[in-house]
Amino acid sequence: MTIAPHPDPESTRPIRARRSVLYVPAGHQRAMAKSRALESDAVIFDLEDSVAPTEKNAAREELRSFLAEPLAEGRETIVRINALSTPWGHEDLLAARAVRPDAILVPKVEEPEDISDIDAALDETDAPATLRLWAMIETPRGVMNAGHIARAARTPGCRLDCLVLGTNDLVKETNVAPTPGRPQLTAWLMQVLLAARAYGLDVLDGVFNDFRDAESFAAECRDGRAMGFDGKTLIHPSQIAVANDVFSVESDALREARAIVAAFAKPENAGVGVLSLDGRMVERLHAQSAAKLIEKARRESRTSGHKPDDEL
Template identity: 55%
Template sequence: MLASASRNRHRSAMETYRPRRSVLYVPASNDKALAKIAGLACDAVIIDLEDAVAPADKIAARGKLAGILANRPASGCEIVVRINALSTEWGADDLLAAANCQPDGILLTKVDTPRDLLEAGDVLDDNFAPDSVKLWAMIETPKAMLNIGAIAELGRDPASRLNCFVAGTNDLAKETGVLATPDRRYLVPWLMQMVLAARAGGLDVLDAVTNDFRDLDGFARECAEGSAMGFDGKTVIHPAQIEAANRAFAPSAPALAEARQVTDAFALPENQGRSVIALNGRMVERLHLTQAEKLLAKAAAIGA
């Protein structure tokens, strides 16, 4: 019975898991970049109405959303719309337009408190957006960092729609005066806090962009560090960065082999009902089984 339950949990994880190893920002105003989406290997695309669109072009870019979403790639690539902050002159109309287009998610910028997400969720509910339209939150302000625990807790309530955190270190550095060094040494404590809060709220969390898209070696190092810190993936600004992100945030062959050993061991008749077993000379608990099942579901989802 326990082995059957384990298989069911693994099957459920495979059905619900969405890989977000590489998440590409594409300006809604850039027709050339939009046309290339279908041929890219990224797990998700963020159609950007905010930083990547000049103020004079924002209304026109918003008007293109319906056409962009109507012609979304058949590959199943997740499509998210990043809107301007709700405090700006464009934010409210951006939210309504995005809700009507029914993307997979809407990325809220300049989130400061849980109320920002709750109010956005109310707008989606009032405009009959289906539950499948999730909310993502940019963590990019000092207030967001101070309130990050309360914000993340919304992830435990499906009604909030909150599904994912996105690190916004460029804005954090700008608003705090922290020096953004190549090794991100002064930003790492905040990045780790984002990961911790996301896990407490049952959320995915994406590492911030690397601004120098020409430095692919530096980008690969940052991806490896982000994976080691516990991020689920990385936001990218150029197609050349996708391959390195996909590779860094995919389960490694040794990790998959170990995960299979753990699941196979717990499935043995003599281990059914046991909370702790010995495997290869070390203690393995059921929490390790849960981790192993999640890793295998991730691998299955990306074909690893």
């Protein structure tokens, strides 16, 4: 019996820059207005934690009005809704669907069904396939089931695109000490990251609460980059520049990627699977990874302008 191989999930998912992802309260007019001029790669307009229960309806209307004019091209728009099990979840989902974001962020995801239920609800509203889902992993059950949740991305038609660590809730629910360097959290962070990578998803590190402590924030960004996160969720605009810098494609890596792609593009290497480049052996699969890295750097430049497009 011949078993068909699983398709590579990375081959069908668009490449995005997600170095800096800023939370903005959906009911805060000034914060929303300010977000248009910021250089974060993405903005999460939050209808959940940052909006009081008595303000939920007003926040939805504020969001509808604000996103009547989309954010600048190249920046992702995400709406975090309340869970469907809450009194506000279904109205949030309808409002989020109506403002046409790039993705909807689902809070406190603990089981694959938490994603499939949202998927089904979106299908009932004829939501476009381009509308993606992000999953907050912020509870002990969510961490334990991260692999099962991420595997849902292989289900045909599943919109799951990114996992987001909710470290504040995770600390609260486990009673671990939030110490510098996050030694008590590292194993759990890596467990979620491994799940994301196994199924071709992006994964974002949690927030750093003391936005006035720039040095410690930068250290945590570097730590997250070393773990392998694609970027970091942020609570304040002052954190954007550091996150963009730390999580950007490094210039040496970009030069190497260009060299690999150029080498395999030469006519004499058209049918070659392995070649020697600067004293080391490089396989064609490295050329595929290099092309993705170049595209990621190009997308980063569209948001922050740290490298002109014509140099990429």
